[in-house]
Amino acid sequence: MSRQLHLNAFLMSTGHHEASWRLPESDPFANTSVAHYQALAQLAERGKFDSIFFADSPVLFGNVGRRPAGSLEPTVLLTAIAAVTSRIGLIATASTTYNDPFNLARRFASVDHVSGGRAGWNVVTTAGPEAARNFNLADQPAHAERYDRAAEFLEVAYKLWDSWQDDAAIADKTSGIWAVDERVVPIDHVGRHFQVRGPLNLPRSPQGHPLIVQAGSSEDGKGLAARYAEAVFTAQQTLEDAQDFYRDLKARTAAVGRDPETIKILPGIVPVIGSTVEEAQGLERQLDELIRPEYARLQLAKTLRVSPEDLPFDQQLPADLPDEDEIEGAKSRYTLIVTLARRENLTVRELIGRLGGGRGHRTFTGTPEQVADAIQHWFEAGAADGFNVMPPVLPSGLTTFVDEVIPILQARGLFRTDYTGTTLREHYGLARPLNSLVRRAFRPPGRPA
Amino acid sequence: MSRQLHLNAFLMSTGHHEASWRLPESDPFANTSVAHYQALAQLAERGKFDSIFFADSPVLFGNVGRRPAGSLEPTVLLTAIAAVTSRIGLIATASTTYNDPFNLARRFASVDHVSGGRAGWNVVTTAGPEAARNFNLADQPAHAERYDRAAEFLEVAYKLWDSWQDDAAIADKTSGIWAVDERVVPIDHVGRHFQVRGPLNLPRSPQGHPLIVQAGSSEDGKGLAARYAEAVFTAQQTLEDAQDFYRDLKARTAAVGRDPETIKILPGIVPVIGSTVEEAQGLERQLDELIRPEYARLQLAKTLRVSPEDLPFDQQLPADLPDEDEIEGAKSRYTLIVTLARRENLTVRELIGRLGGGRGHRTFTGTPEQVADAIQHWFEAGAADGFNVMPPVLPSGLTTFVDEVIPILQARGLFRTDYTGTTLREHYGLARPLNSLVRRAFRPPGRPA
Numbered sequence: 034m035s036r037q038l039h040l041n042a043f044l045m046s047t048g049h050h051e052a053s054w055r056l057p058e059s060d061p062f063a064n065t066s067v068a069h070y071q072a073l074a075q076l077a078e079r080g081k082f083d084s085i086f087f088a089d090s091p092v093l094f095g096n097v098g099r100r101p102a103g104s105l106e107p108t109v110l111l112t113a114i115a116a117v118t119s120r121i122g123l124i125a126t127a128s129t130t131y132n133d134p135f136n137l138a139r140r141f142a143s144v145d146h147v148s149g150g151r152a153g154w155n156v157v158t159t160a161g162p163e164a165a166r167n168f169n170l171a172d173q174p175a176h177a178e179r180y181d182r183a184a185e186f187l188e189v190a191y192k193l194w195d196s197w198q199d200d201a202a203i204a205d206k207t208s209g210i211w212a213v214d215e216r217v218v219p220i221d222h223v224g225r226h227f228q229v230r231g232p233l234n235l236p237r238s239p240q241g242h243p244l245i246v247q248a249g250s251s252e253d254g255k256g257l258a259a260r261y262a263e264a265v266f267t268a269q270q271t272l273e274d275a276q277d278f279y280r281d282l283k284a285r286t287a288a289v290g291r292d293p294e295t296i297k298i299l300p301g302i303v304p305v306i307g308s309t310v311e312e313a314q315g316l317e318r319q320l321d322e323l324i325r326p327e328y329a330r331l332q333l334a335k336t337l338r339v340s341p342e343d344l345p346f347d348q349q350l351p352a353d354l355p356d357e358d359e360i361e362g363a364k365s366r367y368t369l370i371v372t373l374a375r376r377e378n379l380t381v382r383e384l385i386g387r388l389g390g391g392r393g394h395r396t397f398t399g400t401p402e403q404v405a406d407a408i409q410h411w412f413e414a415g416a417a418d419g420f421n422v423m424p425p426v427l428p429s430g431l432t433t434f435v436d437e438v439i440p441i442l443q444a445r446g447l448f449r450t451d452y453t454g455t456t457l458r459e460h461y462g463l464a465r466p467l468n469s470l471v472r473r474a475f476r477p478p479g480r481p482a
Numbered sequence: 483m484s485r486q487l488h489l490n491a492f493l494m495s496t497g498h499h500e501a502s503w504r505l506p507e508s509d510p511f512a513n514t515s516v517a518h519y520q521a522l523a524q525l526a527e528r529g530k531f532d533s534i535f536f537a538d539s540p541v542l543f544g545n546v547g548r549r550p551a552g553s554l555e556p557t558v559l560l561t562a563i564a565a566v567t568s569r570i571g572l573i574a575t576a577s578t579t580y581n582d583p584f585n586l587a588r589r590f591a592s593v594d595h596v597s598g599g600r601a602g603w604n605v606v607t608t609a610g611p612e613a614a615r616n617f618n619l620a621d622q623p624a625h626a627e628r629y630d631r632a633a634e635f636l637e638v639a640y641k642l643w644d645s646w647q648d649d650a651a652i653a654d655k656t657s658g659i660w661a662v663d664e665r666v667v668p669i670d671h672v673g674r675h676f677q678v679r680g681p682l683n684l685p686r687s688p689q690g691h692p693l694i695v696q697a698g699s700s701e702d703g704k705g706l707a708a709r710y711a712e713a714v715f716t717a718q719q720t721l722e723d724a725q726d727f728y729r730d731l732k733a734r735t736a737a738v739g740r741d742p743e744t745i746k747i748l749p750g751i752v753p754v755i756g757s758t759v760e761e762a763q764g765l766e767r768q769l770d771e772l773i774r775p776e777y778a779r780l781q782l783a784k785t786l787r788v789s790p791e792d793l794p795f796d797q798q799l800p801a802d803l804p805d806e807d808e809i810e811g812a813k814s815r816y817t818l819i820v821t822l823a824r825r826e827n828l829t830v831r832e833l834i835g836r837l838g839g840g841r842g843h844r845t846f847t848g849t850p851e852q853v854a855d856a857i858q859h860w861f862e863a864g865a866a867d868g869f870n871v872m873p874p875v876l877p878s879g880l881t882t883f884v885d886e887v888i889p890i891l892q893a894r895g896l897f898r899t900d901y902t903g904t905t906l907r908e909h910y911g912l913a914r915p916l917n918s919l920v921r922r923a924f925r926p927p928g929r930p931a
Binding site: 057091103110112117131147163235 | 501503504505506508510511514516520539540541542543545546547548549550551552553554555557558559561562564565566580581582584585588589592593595596612615616617618619646650651653655658659660661662663666676677678679680681682683684685772774
């Protein structure tokens with residue numbers, strides 16, 4: 034069998050296009066509807082997607098007037114979805130800056146148990162001062178500090194997940210011994226950010242560890258990904274940028290002693306699909322015309338750290354924007370937006386249109402055949418191990434992708450026609466991690482050492 | 483209709499008797515089995531229970547040899563249960579000492595959305611130094627400090643839940659305005675323990691606030707309950723103690739200006755049921771004989787702050803135990819155990835037998851008719867608004883209760899024969915809270931003030 038694509042469905046409310054909620058077909062309260070998301074997950078599972086994914090941040094972002102705002106906490110939402118699906122992977126975003134490792138490690142292990150080994154964690158450090166202000170802080174910790182904490186957070190989580198040997202519980206009813214003491218051990222972690230005694234209050238989960246996902250493309254983000262990530266979501270606008278990123282991250286992964294095959298790189302794609310090119314372009318135009326530009330400019334100004342008045346709609350971006358180095362927030366998103374605008378000489382209005390579809394992710398507009406071609410091209414050109422599929426409108430954009438694009442990819446031998454495994458790790462072709470921590474020899478209780 | 487009982491099913495692994503896992507019928511891996519708990523919840527829903535409930539603490543308690551150890555995080559588990567039930571209330575325990583109010587308020591609001599208004603939160607402050615050591619601390623905060631934090635935590639949570647008016651989202655597709663800015667407001671909380679800006683990143687949930695439950699019976703615990711709790715779980719061994727507690731807590735509730743009807747008091751009962759008294763006693767004996775006394779003594783010694791050697795099996799408790807004032811842990815549990823042992827002149831071995839069934843909760847052994855009588859007696863004698871039912875063995879103890887005890891209570895007109903509402907608050911006869919925070923007048927956007 035030829036090399037296989039991996040596909041993740043990135044689900045968000047009525048779709049990734051910010052005006053999608055205004056379409057007549059859309060349920061504008063989808064953002065809090067568990068039934069909406071359960072149906073989407075079942076649809077993605079019918080399409081044999083590796084996984085679904087929810088972004089998240091512990092703060093109310095942007096302007097509630099602009100588009101559906103607020104969302105269900107992703108581990109809760111994915112658990113509700115686990116109950117009505119059986120195979121598809123379930124990836125939740127959670128912040129290492131605004132959580133404790135004990136609680137979060139336990140929560141992901143719980144989702145892994147409940148889902149039979151389908152949990153994934155998109156590890157984020159949460160940019161922006163707004164989130165900090167929900168957690169007793171006046172401002173966010175510096176970028177490098179957040180990433181330092183993230184790395185230690187992951188080390189603590191690994192230790193907690195490994196604090197039970199897989200065979201700790203023997204459940205010997207006759208002797209009355211449920212588990213072997215020596216197979217459940219404290220982790221006694223003492224570090225810069227955390228002191229955690231352990232063990233976890235939950236036996237090791239089906240996957241051992243949830244799949245670790247990473248989505249930041251800054252230098253710090255790529256460093257974290259190289260060390261820990263098993264799948265990477267990334268925003269790439271051009272083939273060349275995507276190839277560079279792919280080559281760079283695989284090399285960094287090899288450089289820390291990991292097999293580069295164990296990190297799967299999935300650029301985002303916003304597929305705007307029509308049965309003809311004209312129909313697809315018509316849908317894109319319909320969506321773009323529903324954007325309220327004043328709201329979108331507010332958001333852009335915030336990202337660029339300028340005031341909205343510095344961004345006249347029909348002019349290009351100001352020349353004197355800060356360097357990425359000066360940004361303590363979402364560094365790679367900042368650079369992507371500025372680079373896109375400068376490269377294509379976009380006016381603010383044009384830039385808003387381009388960002389409205391996928392917030393910096395690549396929008397591809399065309400027929401199912403053309404979308405499949407675009408996916409195959411990047412996949413075979415060393416730019417991707419698969420794609421993070423971001424339908425502009427939900428559910429219709431996912432329905433079209435599942436019913437019309439996936440069969441083409443399957444016919445070309447690029448994508449599975451059925452699941453071959455039951456866990457998320459199996460879908461991504463990744464091994465179950467060995468237990469790194471608990472390695473003591475077992476002595477039956479009462480036997481002398 | 484006469485005054486109605488409220489019944490909560492307290493679910494735990496293979497049952498509340500610590501040796502229940504050793505019975506031939508028991509699944510010794512039930513503690514991590516979502517299917518086990520989903521089936522129990524469906525059974526409780528068939529019995530028209532108001533709610534199910536999970537205890538929790540962010541630490542691995544006791545000895546993994548003794549009984550099934552570790553458990554799924556309760557909000558995750560209850561969400562998986564929400565997906566396969568439609569009416570029964572879902573109460574999760576979570577600690578105010580080892581969580582952040584923003585994350586936890588959002589998580590409970592998410593469960594409330596996902597379940598259609600069935601979420602409850604058992605607010606605990608988490609006793610013991612062991613938990614503290616999982617969260618960067620060498621020891622637990624003092625008892626009074628934990629309760630001070632709990633009260634402020636709840637105030638922050640209420641504000642976050644109320645940071646969206648119920649009618650904030652208008653979803654006007656024509657104008658492109660999703661929500662009215664003025665109806666979603668920061669909370670700007672600045673207190674001793676927390677500085678939280680808000681608003682919550684989730685619209686107000688079906689119940690407004692999840693049902694607030696409290697289960698500590700210390701002075702601080704009763705103070706917190708009087709101010710905030712809507713249901714109280716309590717361990718009471720005798721009718722007189724239960725009446726005193728009931729009278730005291732209702733009076734405290736009235737004293738802070740609340741209607742005492744808005745707090746429902748549910749003592750625990752461990753019903754050991756047989757079709758004859760002899761059969762019930764036989765089951766109790768069978769269970770008690772399966773307890774490993776050396777494990778149980780270790781636990782007792784820890785609770786009493788003595789060493790196991792100070793507790794010979796065939797002697798009564800030592801005379802010189804500390805006063806409750808000196809205990810920074812679970813004060814009311816400590817006092818309950820010491821009082822029980824002294825009142826009945828129990829040896830350590832006898833005390834272990836009594837605690838093995840319900841960890842200090844009242845065990846009642848008899849026929850279904852006798853169990854129904856015992857429930858009715860306390861209910862009508864001013865000792866209870868209902869009961870926290872703690873089956874010694876699961877699922878069989880719950881099956882028997884649902885099939886044999888509940889029909890008797892229904893025939894006596896004491897318990898509902900079907901649900902009349904859809905939310906947990908409706909089951910407990912409690913109103914949906916008004917929004918306390920967002921009271922600004924609405925001006926359509928763009929209209930001058």
